[in-house]
Amino acid sequence: MLQCIITGILLGGLYSMIGIGMSLVFGIMKLTNLAHGDLMILGTYITMVVSNALGFNLVISTIISVIVMCVIGFIVQQFLVNRVMDKGEAPALLVTFGLSIFLANLMLKIFSADNQLLTNKMASVNVITTPVLSVSASYLISFIVAVIIIVGLALVMQKTNFGRSIRATSDDPMAAELMGVNTKMAFAAAMVICMGITAVAGTLVGSTFTFYPSSGTQYLIIAFGVVVIGGMGSLFGTLIGGIVLGVAQLLGGFAFGSGVQMLIAYIVLLVILALRPNGLFATSAVRK
Amino acid sequence: MSLLEVKNIDVHYGDFLAIQDVSLNVEPGTIVSLIGANGAGKSTIMNTICGLNKPTKGDIIFDGNNIAGKKANQIARLGLTMSPEGSHCFEKMTVQDNLLMGAYLEKGPERMKRLEDVYRLFPILNEKKNQQATYLSGGQRQMLAIGRGIMSQPKILLLDEISLGLAPVVINDIYDKLQEIAETGLTMLIVEQNVTRSLSVSDYSYVILEGKVVMEGKSSELNESEVNDAYFGIGDFAH
């Protein structure tokens, strides 16, 4: 039981990493990025290719994957999403849906349907091993990385001129433009940051669970759950959302067997949605 | 030489010709006002100057640059700041963050000095600096919008209907502040529907009717009842 809660919380860190990019994109651009999961898995494959082909360790491979994903994020925003955003939410949603299908098929062509795991020393190492509790290093690392990124991002958004301009653009693009903000570039910058974080999430996921080209959908659903529970666009809500989902899943598995643990997690999601439709920490709800 | 010179612009919304052959001048250090009834085209002119709309004909010369058709953020960088109709505060941001956004292009410590100046002008904003803009009253949001405009220390400040929907006492208050701002030498182009107020606050006025300039002159020399006729398109101005 204690084991389930502790592991659930740590797993929640990983889940919130998966959700941050989606939450920010939604909070800033009002865009539901249906390609989020596939983009993350693409990041996982890039890390895999770099570490296999060039023999770099996971940290360096991840840094390269982050850079590549930032470039991809910029291209996606500038050449796909920015072009249709003025036309409303539905066209932008469809663009991300199309991108999702494209990416999943592209990865299937390149990497085949075999499942993979990022080889790393951490996966099997436990930092704590006692009869009542064992904590795996990769779960702990994911959790710590998630907390660092969320706190860092919150500071940037709250305290810097850049963060302020992103918030202003999300709040009232026309007024931001009048203050001298290039709003298209602000959206592109936001997407770049989201994709960089998502690439890190990709490595963490890929070194914890096996993955294959169509894994994106499964993680899109997790990201969606995290974002909905935490409240769309709230950074700290994302962390709480991840933890709620992680703990619900493991406690559900403990009580009813691991076959239904994800089902239990989504039932919790539905209950929270029914009670608090805007999530636990809604920030965009004040919008009139 | 004029700071801002609008030369024979047309503006269309689709096929609809909203502005026809409008020209106007703003000399440095003066307040110029646009007067006109609902739908006359005042906001369209303002939005075209600041780059939110594009003219389909004509030039707009600001401080030696032709800005017609440029993007709003590029025009802002040249020192032209606009506070649009309906104030458009950043609702979810604090009052202070709204003001700091006004100085977005000024990265140095100079911003803090400007912040103090704005708080001195509008003490209520200082009191509410950590509140979200969405909780401000109508008058306070207008003050915030004006304060945000001053924060950018523009060469010209455009204000579109700062009295929209406000009680007369509050309007008086805001116009008193505007006089104070004018005394610092800031050039302004304003839109005001109230003829008396418009003539008393400005140095020069243009009356807009159905997308055209139908009367212009020094505000002190314009006859208020003639302006009223032009405003409603009656008498000599009937078509």
Ligand SMILES: Nc1ncnc2c1ncn2[C@@H]1O[C@H](COP(=O)(O)OP(=O)(O)OP(=O)(O)O)[C@@H](O)[C@H]1O
């Ligand atoms: N986005 C738009 N699309 C189509 N027509 C528009 C648009 N904006 C304004 N118009 C039309 O252009 C004309 C001028 O409108 P504008 O808003 O410039 O008037 P205004 O003088 O500012 O009026 P008000 O005093 O009510 O603010 C009106 O006939 C209006 O219906």
Ligand SMILES: [Mg+2]
């Ligand atoms: Mg108007």
